[in-house]
Amino acid sequence: MNTYIFSIVTFVYMAAMVVYVAYLAFRRPVVARLATIILLGGWLAQTTAIGLRWYESYEMGIGHAPMSNLYESLVFFSWTIILLYLIIEYRYKLSILGAFVTPFAFLGMAYASISPSVNETIQPLVPALQSNWLISHVVTCFLGYAAFAVSCGVSITYILKKRYEERGGKGGLMAAFPSSEVLDELVYKSIAIGFPLLTIGIVTGAAWANYAWGTYWSWDPKETWSLITWFIYAAFLHARITRGWRGVKAAVLSIIGFVAVIFTYLGVNLLLSGLHSYGGG
Amino acid sequence: MTEAKPKKKQKGFAGSLAAFFSSLKLTIFLLITLALVSIIGTIIPQNQLREQYLRYYDESTYATLKAVGFLDMYHSWWFVLILALLAINLIACSWKHFPRAWYYFSHPTRILDATLEKAAKLVWRGTLAADKAADPESLMSRLEEVWPGSWHFTRRDGDSGVELHFAAERGRWSRLGVYFVHLSVLVIFAGGIIGSIYGIKGFVNIPEGERVSSFYTYGDQQKPIPLGFELECRDFSVEFYESGRPKEYSSDLVVYENGKPVVQKTIKVNHPLSHGGFTFYQASYGAYGGRVAVELHFRDRGGMVLPLQLEVGQPQRLPEDWGWIEALKVEKNYMRMGPAVLILRDPGKPGVKPYQFWAFLRYPEFGRANNKTNEFCVFKQLEERYYTGLQVNRDPGVWIVWLGCLMMILGLYVAFFMSHKRLWLRLTPDPDKPGRMLMVLVGNANKNQPSFAHEFEAVAEKIKAWK
Numbered sequence A: 001m002n003t004y005i006f007s008i009v010t011f012v013y014m015a016a017m018v019v020y021v022a023y024l025a026f027r028r029p030v031v032a033r034l035a036t037i038i039l040l041g042g043w044l045a046q047t048t049a050i051g052l053r054w055y056e057s058y059e060m061g062i063g064h065a066p067m068s069n070l071y072e073s074l075v076f077f078s079w080t081i082i083l084l085y086l087i088i089e090y091r092y093k094l095s096i097l098g099a100f101v102t103p104f105a106f107l108g109m110a111y112a113s114i115s116p117s118v119n120e121t122i123q124p125l126v127p128a129l130q131s132n133w134l135i136s137h138v139v140t141c142f143l144g145y146a147a148f149a150v151s152c153g154v155s156i157t158y159i160l161k162k163r164y165e166e167r168g169g170k171g172g173l174m175a176a177f178p179s180s181e182v183l184d185e186l187v188y189k190s191i192a193i194g195f196p197l198l199t200i201g202i203v204t205g206a207a208w209a210n211y212a213w214g215t216y217w218s219w220d221p222k223e224t225w226s227l228i229t230w231f232i233y234a235a236f237l238h239a240r241i242t243r244g245w246r247g248v249k250a251a252v253l254s255i256i257g258f259v260a261v262i263f264t265y266l267g268v269n270l271l272l273s274g275l276h277s278y279g280g281g
Numbered sequence B: 001m002t003e004a005k006p007k008k009k010q011k012g013f014a015g016s017l018a019a020f021f022s023s024l025k026l027t028i029f030l031l032i033t034l035a036l037v038s039i040i041g042t043i044i045p046q047n048q049l050r051e052q053y054l055r056y057y058d059e060s061t062y063a064t065l066k067a068v069g070f071l072d073m074y075h076s077w078w079f080v081l082i083l084a085l086l087a088i089n090l091i092a093c094s095w096k097h098f099p100r101a102w103y104y105f106s107h108p109t110r111i112l113d114a115t116l117e118k119a120a121k122l123v124w125r126g127t128l129a130a131d132k133a134a135d136p137e138s139l140m141s142r143l144e145e146v147w148p149g150s151w152h153f154t155r156r157d158g159d160s161g162v163e164l165h166f167a168a169e170r171g172r173w174s175r176l177g178v179y180f181v182h183l184s185v186l187v188i189f190a191g192g193i194i195g196s197i198y199g200i201k202g203f204v205n206i207p208e209g210e211r212v213s214s215f216y217t218y219g220d221q222q223k224p225i226p227l228g229f230e231l232e233c234r235d236f237s238v239e240f241y242e243s244g245r246p247k248e249y250s251s252d253l254v255v256y257e258n259g260k261p262v263v264q265k266t267i268k269v270n271h272p273l274s275h276g277g278f279t280f281y282q283a284s285y286g287a288y289g290g291r292v293a294v295e296l297h298f299r300d301r302g303g304m305v306l307p308l309q310l311e312v313g314q315p316q317r318l319p320e321d322w323g324w325i326e327a328l329k330v331e332k333n334y335m336r337m338g339p340a341v342l343i344l345r346d347p348g349k350p351g352v353k354p355y356q357f358w359a360f361l362r363y364p365e366f367g368r369a370n371n372k373t374n375e376f377c378v379f380k381q382l383e384e385r386y387y388t389g390l391q392v393n394r395d396p397g398v399w400i401v402w403l404g405c406l407m408m409i410l411g412l413y414v415a416f417f418m419s420h421k422r423l424w425l426r427l428t429p430d431p432d433k434p435g436r437m438l439m440v441l442v443g444n445a446n447k448n449q450p451s452f453a454h455e456f457e458a459v460a461e462k463i464k465a466w467k
């Protein structure tokens, strides 16, 4: 049942993405409104389905929060991206960013639903995952990742806008975007949200590892990649306050940071081996 | 508080060295370098045995990788050097910036002068009847109502007469949040170093029903390390899901001090036991001998049947002069025929050699068919025994690491989500209209300016209403 809703949500997100892109092109407030409504509808359906999946796992007698394998984490990741984006859109009235952020959520859901290597069934937890740390660790990591997804989307927009401004551009698609300063501020804001969350995610992961295996840090590939991501964003934060590193260079760092996030999340499991759970998909 | 310019440029080698080590450029370089080199260790498997490496690499590649430290790279001298440089960078940088930050922290600006006014982004101007300002104390309490904070009042002689200065601020200490984050990095490093010097990691296997008083470290020369107490494994159990995936491993452990039981705990994965500075984690398990029930059938002696309970590995003497029997080992699935026990039989008769044979749990008739001797053995029951594999750890640095992590999280919260907000209100006699005062309200926040701008407007609105 829940997987069925999730596949519908995938299409709803795709529709929202298309409408956001249409808004880029036509810039009619109605279009933006429509996009937001579609997105919110999809998100609410997804929230329901996550709750349902959680409930179903208890029905099956192997109850656990739906965050324990690749499928569930992809779904949760998309959910947090949309949640964060909706908050930002509401607070900053920036529907224009939708076209750059919704694709991440759509791709996450599409990958989860379509890829044959992603197992959709609810599976029991192996002993190492039976811990209260699981929820706090996963939730903080994914909220952080979602913030970084937003910052990546905005960074791309920032670079395009900055080029446009430097050409002294007028009119056209890019005119609709907020000024590069506003975008720069947004990149910073989302990383300022993501960085502490990633930090908490790494710390809860370390605490959990210490509790389960007696070592808070074992340089497991996944741990190491999360630290690599952390280093990159720390570099970003300092780049932003350094002459000669501000602006486009810092934005590029934030995009690289998100590439590292994706690698931490998916690449490590698909290409490298380690302690983390969704290795086998 | 962006990159502060040094007040006076230090000259010479020491000066440029100090400038190099305290620069933000070095920070960015080190952080990116750390990110890049860390990748190596996620691609090349770390800390494996030589034989394992030789499966992927040839001998000379292996030797090269080992020489440059790529096989244990997070402990290699050059990786530690980069971390050490980061620590030096952090200390040098704080050394340079902190005094200034502390100065501003401990010397709040209470006077709104021309420079401050000029630089301000949030300014509001108005006028007030002079008699309303006759009592600065009451004016201040009104200000406190408008914007709660620690208000300060200063009376000063200015160019156009007596100036009244009010100043207030909130979240001044949030400026120190960044330093708290930086300090936390050093604290975490310190915890890690203490752990690597004084910490110890090892393992111990305890068969069910037995006690140990020491454990072994990993590595080539495994030497026992005393625990200072005894640890008993009363019972070990493993449960499986229907799919065959493991569900739970657990061990009932009892700690004995001076021979008396003091602590009892069932440990599982994620639920360790801590005692005497050591922590014991459920890490592995295995089968360990066990007990078998067999029947010895004699073809002579009137077809007599002798039921026996044998401890694996312990010879047992039979009654009369019938010799000895021993269960040498148990196999779970010997020759794909299920559980089997290897029996050693010594008939105890001169000139008859001891002999060995397998008895199968699922094929009791197997032995009967064997007619070489005038007895045979039926395997009736297997009572397997497990040992529990525990990881043993002592890390006196771990609490320092957690302290550092806590500091970092709090510091990040303060640095990113709290801001230092300041308001100044200055009243000066209006040179054009006697009996009226000119008011200037100035606001400043180091973070989240848009939301402070709203706050500022609300304050200005209220002051305007004073008339």
Ligand code: HEM
Residues within 6 Å of the ligand: A234, A237, A238, A241, B001, B002, B003, B022, B023, B024, B027, B086, B089, B090, B091, B093, B094, B097, B178, B181, B182, B185, B412, B415, B416
């Ligand atoms: C892993 C190590 C480090 C971490 C996690 C870290 C973290 C931070 C954070 C979170 C901020 C706040 C950024 C912002 O408000 O936008 C910051 C600011 C800063 N960091 Fe670091 N930092 C590290 C290393 C260093 C080093 C080695 C230096 C030495 C040059 C340094 C110098 C600064 C400076 C000058 C600021 C600006 C402070 C201000 O706003 O007044 N940091 N750092």
